Amino acid sequence: MKVAIIGAGYVGLTTGACLAHLGHNVTCADIDAERVARLSKGEIPIHEEGLAALVNDGLTNRRLSFVVGAANAARGAEIVFLCVQTPQGEDGAADLTYVENVAREIAPVLAPGTVVVNKSTVPVGSTRYVQRVMSEAGASTDHVTVASNPEFLREGQAVRDFLEPDRIVIGCEDPGAAVRVSELYRGIHAPLLVTDPASAEMIKYASNAFLATKVSFINAIANLCEAVDADVREVALGMGYDKRIGFEFLRPGPGYGGSCFPKDTAALLHTSLKAGYNFDVLHGVVDVNRQQHERMVDKVRVASGRELSDAVVAVWGLTFKADTDDLRDSPALVIASRLLEAGATVRAYDPIAGEQAAIRMPGLDVHADPYDAAAGADVVALLTEWDEFRWLDFNRVREAMRHPAIVDARNLLDPSAMRRRGFVYDGVGRR
Ligand SMILES: NC(=O)c1ccc[n+]([C@@H]2O[C@H](COP(=O)([O-])OP(=O)(O)OC[C@H]3O[C@@H](n4cnc5c(N)ncnc54)[C@H](O)[C@@H]3O)[C@@H](O)[C@H]2O)c1
Numbered sequence: 001m002k003v004a005i006i007g008a009g010y011v012g013l014t015t016g017a018c019l020a021h022l023g024h025n026v027t028c029a030d031i032d033a034e035r036v037a038r039l040s041k042g043e044i045p046i047h048e049e050g051l052a053a054l055v056n057d058g059l060t061n062r063r064l065s066f067v068v069g070a071a072n073a074a075r076g077a078e079i080v081f082l083c084v085q086t087p088q089g090e091d092g093a094a095d096l097t098y099v100e101n102v103a104r105e106i107a108p109v110l111a112p113g114t115v116v117v118n119k120s121t122v123p124v125g126s127t128r129y130v131q132r133v134m135s136e137a138g139a140s141t142d143h144v145t146v147a148s149n150p151e152f153l154r155e156g157q158a159v160r161d162f163l164e165p166d167r168i169v170i171g172c173e174d175p176g177a178a179v180r181v182s183e184l185y186r187g188i189h190a191p192l193l194v195t196d197p198a199s200a201e202m203i204k205y206a207s208n209a210f211l212a213t214k215v216s217f218i219n220a221i222a223n224l225c226e227a228v229d230a231d232v233r234e235v236a237l238g239m240g241y242d243k244r245i246g247f248e249f250l251r252p253g254p255g256y257g258g259s260c261f262p263k264d265t266a267a268l269l270h271t272s273l274k275a276g277y278n279f280d281v282l283h284g285v286v287d288v289n290r291q292q293h294e295r296m297v298d299k300v301r302v303a304s305g306r307e308l309s310d311a312v313v314a315v316w317g318l319t320f321k322a323d324t325d326d327l328r329d330s331p332a333l334v335i336a337s338r339l340l341e342a343g344a345t346v347r348a349y350d351p352i353a354g355e356q357a358a359i360r361m362p363g364l365d366v367h368a369d370p371y372d373a374a375a376g377a378d379v380v381a382l383l384t385e386w387d388e389f390r391w392l393d394f395n396r397v398r399e400a401m402r403h404p405a406i407v408d409a410r411n412l413l414d415p416s417a418m419r420r421r422g423f424v425y426d427g428v429g430r431r
Contacts, residue, residue, distance in 0.1 A: 010326070013039070014162050020058035024184065047323075100133055216286075253292075300379055318350035321384060349369060394417075406423050413425070
């Protein structure tokens with residue numbers, strides 16, 4: 001099928017490369033001309049395992065191409081995916097400006113029979129809204145159908161998640177259009193749920209809110225474990241064997257972050273408010289998350305043995321999780337900025353995103369390796385679970401530091417081994 005993808009970011013680029021891999025003819029558009037130029041040469045602007053190979057295969061066999069401007073991709077396409085950003089607006093609601101702009105831009109060029117598919121995470125009612133915006137902008141509503149097809153991929157394993165998803169959800173009033181969208185996924189073995197657009201849109205928000213709830217729940221249990229001298233890792237293991245609960249998302253840490261959970265929970269709370277429903281559980285989830293960031297700052301202060309205004313803190317890891325270069329709403333950056341506000345000197349290291357972080361946060365003193373970052377520090381705050389942190393020479397780290405203390409916000413290291421090496425060690429929810 002001839003497919004257009006609008007927005008060549010984490011979701012759009014993965015969708016485009018994977019659909020080309022499945023045999024479709026894909027044109028990806030972005031508004032960013034430099035990004036398009038790099039992608040056309042096979043240079044991938046994001047860190048995502050397996051994506052470069054798929055993009056380059058697609059370019060070589062000419063099933064994948066990149067253009068500037070949504071209309072240039074949408075002209076002549078049978079299916080057009082909207083994969084632009086939907087950031088959090090000032091009132092917490094999802095900001096649909098980017099989606100609206102694309103809908104207006106492509107409406108006049110769509111061929112009769114085109115299906116426009118919203119893959120961006122958008123609030124309930126957006127499918128109808130996009131249809132309205134497009135008909136106001138000149139698309140014939142008789143001939144163009146809008147569907148919802150939310151995306152569930154995880155950064156760091158986006159390609160695998162796209163090609164081996166747990167489910168595919170399509171929300172569409174028109175059964176014929178839903179069938180055509182489902183045909184795009186031929187070759188992928190996953191349960192297919194075809195439903196109405198509002199339910200499809202809600203499935204995405206409910207899924208992310210539920211996962212955020214698991215994270216805040218295990219963080220709350222971890223905090224309680226610290227108070228009663230239990231070990232949250234043992235607790236999570238004992239809980240996870242129960243199939244009704246499972247092991248996923250039961251890892252305590254500095255709180256969730258990234259480009260999805262914070263904005264999607266805020267947007268769902270906004271939807272609830274508008275609908276007159278008081279979503280107390282979700283308010284609690286968001287509050288626990290905020291407190292968890294602050295709790296890590298306090299752990300750093302205590303472990304440093306000084307006031308923060310006098311402390312040198314080495315932050316290891318800046319991305320919101322390992323195996324991605326995404327810094328959006330990263331808890332590590334939130335914590336680093338709190339430390340800077342409190343007057344601490346923050347020396348940072350990240351395997352991938354150090355340069356980008358330094359641009360975003362000028363107060364951050366970014367270093368090229370974890371040993372340099374630790375030099376003269378009173379405490380190391382390990383904030384992202386990059387595997388390389390497990391395998392460092394911790395004698396060298398200790399010798400470089402002014403005061404050997406580690407706050408392991410990801411429970412990545414072995415507490416007794418660290419203490420044997422002479423560190424003051426503090427994890428999350430364990431001794
Ligand atoms: N990142 C994830 O892990 C993830 C997972 C599931 C769903 N989502 C949702 O998918 C959507 C996209 O997220 P993302 O992380 O890929 O965003 P992103 O910011 O990485 O990518 C968006 C891209 O759209 C481009 N764009 C903006 N306006 C445009 C226009 N008018 N024409 C052409 N291109 C335009 C931007 O330049 C950018 O490259 C969001 O709604 C997000 O919530 C994201």
